[in-house]
Amino acid sequence: MPQSLPLFPLQAVLFPGGALSLKVFEARYLDLIGRCLRENSPFGVVCLTQGTEVRLPGQDEGVRFEDLGTLALLRDVDAERPGLLRIRCEGGRRFRFGRASAQTLGLWQAEDIQWLPEDPPLPPGAALQGAADALTRALPAITARDPHWLAGAARPDDAGWVAHRWCELLPISLQARQRLLALDDPLARLQVVHAFLLQQGLISA
Known part of the structure; x- marks a missing residue:
């Protein structure tokens, strides 16, 4: 590199x-x-x-x-x-x-x-699966509106990938996005996203 x-x-x-x-x-x-x-x-x-x-x-x-x-x-x-x-x-x-x-x-x-290290491919796990499921449901409408929104194949079983896509979609500040990008642990990143989705009522506990 x-x-x-x-x-x-x-x-x-x-x-x-x-x-x-x-x-x-x-x-x-x-x-x-x-x-x-x-x-x-x-x-x-x-x-x-x-x-x-x-x-x-x-x-x-x-x-x-x-x-x-x-x-x-x-x-x-x-x-x-x-x-x-x-x-x-x-x-x-x-x-x-x-x-x-x-x-x-x-x-x-x-x-x-x-x-910096690349995210290891980790499943969201039962506690964070709601964020992955909600993204999977939203993807057809998002890609119909913008066919180029996904750079590659969807990976809803990858916690880091799910967290990154939500970070792009959610109405959060650039500073918040930057802090999430800086997290090295993909599960920690998805935990923050999951908590925000719960707080906004976008998923249920």
């Missing part, structure tokens, strides 16, 4: 196995996507905590983002018109980085990458 990684700071949290669609028009990111296509390489998505997604003159010093993010793997690129790309990515492995610096055109580069 690489020890340095180009970054795409967004007002969003990408989860492993999740789908991300982006409209790319800034020169720095057009250059990044072109490089990723040529080299068959990924980039990192990190959540913005200060600043905006579109670069403004002299803004680099005011941009802040989380030091924990998710690898983005390009799955589809469509050149809608010159200077505009529509891309779809799939979330890969989580990572932390030690430092980041602004490069040419304002593209951010992370160094000293630490690759």
Whole structure:
């Protein structure tokens, strides 16, 4: 795995196995996507905590983002018109980085990458099965509304996968999503989601 990684700071949290669609028009990111296509390489998505997604003159010093993010793997690129790309990515492995610096055109580069462990495939278990069952029931309507919402096959028997999909769906803050992404234990992540679903009356005890 690489020890340095180009970054795409967004007002969003990408989860492993999740789908991300982006409209790319800034020169720095057009250059990044072109490089990723040529080299068959990924980039990192990190959540913005200060600043905006579109670069403004002299803004680099005011941009802040989380030091924990998710690898983005390009799955589809469509050149809608010159200077505009529509891309779809799939979330890969989580990572932390030690430092980041602004490069040419304002593209951010992370160094000293630490690759975090992937979730082991664990069943939700009887206590958390309600969250998995509720997601299974909701999936047909969700995918009918957005056919690209799932990046791969559904895995309702995988606690980490179920937790990640709920984290994408629930009306929670970016800060809450980031904290859930940072949890290394998939069952602990699903426990938090399960408790929220119970509190909102979306599932029963």
